[in-house]
Amino acid sequence: MKQFEIWWANLPAPAGRRPVLLLSRDDAYQYLSKFVVAEITTTIRSIPVEVPLGRQEGLRQRCVANFDNIRTIARPCLEIRAGALTPARHAEAKRALGYALAWDELIDVR
Numbered sequence: 001m002k003q004f005e006i007w008w009a010n011l012p013a014p015a016g017r018r019p020v021l022l023l024s025r026d027d028a029y030q031y032l033s034k035f036v037v038a039e040i041t042t043t044i045r046s047i048p049v050e051v052p053l054g055r056q057e058g059l060r061q062r063c064v065a066n067f068d069n070i071r072t073i074a075r076p077c078l079e080i081r082a083g084a085l086t087p088a089r090h091a092e093a094k095r096a097l098g099y100a101l102a103w104d105e106l107i108d109v110r
Helices: 026-030 087-101
Strands: 007-009 017-022 034-041 050-053 062-073 080-082
Touching: 007 034, 017 062, 017 080, 034 080, 034 087, 050 087
Parallel strands: none
Antiparallel strands: 007 017, 007 080, 017 034, 034 062, 050 062
16 A cells, blocks of 8 residues: 555445545655545536546545545555546645645645
């Protein structure tokens, strides 16, 4: 497991089974039992807190990682790796998190 990978997860209702974008730092996956993720949804609103995703990232259809829906999930919730953001797109995720938390320092990240 690594930061910016996409995994299928079984989340509590009402979210259910859905892909999530891993946000915790890489070394956290070696020893933590819970991780920070952004939920991925097919509801696309084209707002700054969303990162567009699709086949290139290992998903079947167009969708977004919605950074208004960040949560901590337990390791057993994660089922199978679907794909990942390319390194060139990591800044998009940081920017979306910046908008979601109103952290200007992340909004201007390059």
